[in-house]
Amino acid sequence: MGREHHARLPRPRARFRGATGAALFALLLLALAAVPAGAGADGASGDGLLGDGSRGNGFRSDSFRKEAARAVRAHERARARVDRLRESDASPTEVKDAERRRKAVRAGLWDLLWATGRNSGDPVAVDPSGQDSRCPFGDRSRPPERRAHPWTAPTRRYWLSAGYAAKGSRWAHRHTGQDFAVDSGTPVYAVGAGTVRATTCGDGFGNQVVVRHRDGYFTQYAHLSRIDVRKGGRVTAGQRIGLSGSTGNVTGPHLHFEVRITPYVGSAVPPLPWLRRKDVEVTGAPALP
Ligand SMILES: [Zn+2]
Numbered sequence: 001m002g003r004e005h006h007a008r009l010p011r012p013r014a015r016f017r018g019a020t021g022a023a024l025f026a027l028l029l030l031a032l033a034a035v036p037a038g039a040g041a042d043g044a045s046g047d048g049l050l051g052d053g054s055r056g057n058g059f060r061s062d063s064f065r066k067e068a069a070r071a072v073r074a075h076e077r078a079r080a081r082v083d084r085l086r087e088s089d090a091s092p093t094e095v096k097d098a099e100r101r102r103k104a105v106r107a108g109l110w111d112l113l114w115a116t117g118r119n120s121g122d123p124v125a126v127d128p129s130g131q132d133s134r135c136p137f138g139d140r141s142r143p144p145e146r147r148a149h150p151w152t153a154p155t156r157r158y159w160l161s162a163g164y165a166a167k168g169s170r171w172a173h174r175h176t177g178q179d180f181a182v183d184s185g186t187p188v189y190a191v192g193a194g195t196v197r198a199t200t201c202g203d204g205f206g207n208q209v210v211v212r213h214r215d216g217y218f219t220q221y222a223h224l225s226r227i228d229v230r231k232g233g234r235v236t237a238g239q240r241i242g243l244s245g246s247t248g249n250v251t252g253p254h255l256h257f258e259v260r261i262t263p264y265v266g267s268a269v270p271p272l273p274w275l276r277r278k279d280v281e282v283t284g285a286p287a288l289p
Contacts (some may be wrong), residue, residue: 061209064116065173067206068266071109075261076269078102106216106261113264123200124210124263135201138243140228151192151278153258154221158182160282161254166244176268177220177258178282184253186244188221190235191275197263199227205256206248209241210263217274218263223248 043163082098117125158180162168166175194213201207205222209229212218225245229235246253259274272282 002213023142057165065156068109071105071112072261072267072269075102075105075109078105085116109267110152110264113266114264116266117264121203122265124198124265127198136197136226137230138228139284143243144278149193149279150237151275151280152189153275153282154191154219155180155182155186155244155255155279157186157189158255164272176265177222177256178271180244180255180257182244182255184225184245186255187240188224188242188244188255190237190241191219191280192237192238192278194235195218196229196231196233196235196241199229201227201247204205204249206250207242207245208248210260211235211241212263217269218260220256220258220260222258223250223254 023117078098078101079088082095082102085095085098114125116122161179161181162175164175164178168175188209190211192215194211194214196209197212197218198210199208200210205220206228207224208220208222209224209227210218210220221241223245224242225247226243227241228243229239229241235241244253244255250256257271258268261269275282
């Protein structure tokens with residue numbers, strides 16, 4: 001599952017609409033064809049792709065967005081199928097086959113989004129190593145909080161503002177994450193153990209952290225005022241990774257939280273059901289303003 005460095009594809013030189021893009025589309029379609037129809041109906045249904053901060057030119061294409069959204073849904077159906085098979089008395093071969101199909105879908109989506117991200121300047125795809133010294137890094141010495149549960153909510157004392165797939169003038173298409181309204185300076189926690197895949201700043205997501213978890217999913221924490229982790233570092237569930245803020249394209253302080261299949265914009269799944277599957281209940285509005 002280690003796809004941290006993309007070695008399979010050459011760096012696309014042309015814009016996404018060129019030959020490289022066409023080849024990637026074919027790749028994605030092949031991956032989709034490998035997933036049997038009716039593989040499961042309880043997967044994700046979200047179609048949000050553009051985040052608060054996306055500025056990618058590739059994402060302006062409606063057909064691209066629909067293709068990627070279809071792949072995200074196909075992946076979630078494939079993932080649900082693997083989960084079901086594991087819970088039932090399915091044979092190891094059956095589980096292995098289902099898992100192979102899930103990974104094929106993810107690989108196709110990954111390639112597609114990576115190429116688009118590079119062309120459009122998405123800092124997570126471009127890999128900002130060496131450039132992130134501009135980011136406001138804070139204290140790294142603080143020990144992680146001890147937690148009995150392996151998964152936790154990304155912040156405390158929030159109220160839920162814009163939800164996943166919400167429509168609004170702030171987003172070019174649909175909202176790709178869940179917003180947690182909190183004051184600036186509120187601690188933001190890694191929802192589970194993992195490795196910091198990226199710390200970037202300066203685009204529409206402002207100061208952001210992307211964490212890769214052991215189950216293969218990624219979580220994104222955006223609009224931070226300060227970042228307390230570094231790329232490549234390990235984090236534990238509930239470890240503070242930064243402070244909330246209002247950097248990037250926002251109308252007020254909040255935490256933008258996403259769960260993604262890949263590190264890149266365009267692969268987000270509904271975050272609250274994902275947390276719920278890990279026994280993390282994110283509810284209501286404890287402190288309406
Ligand atoms: Zn948001």
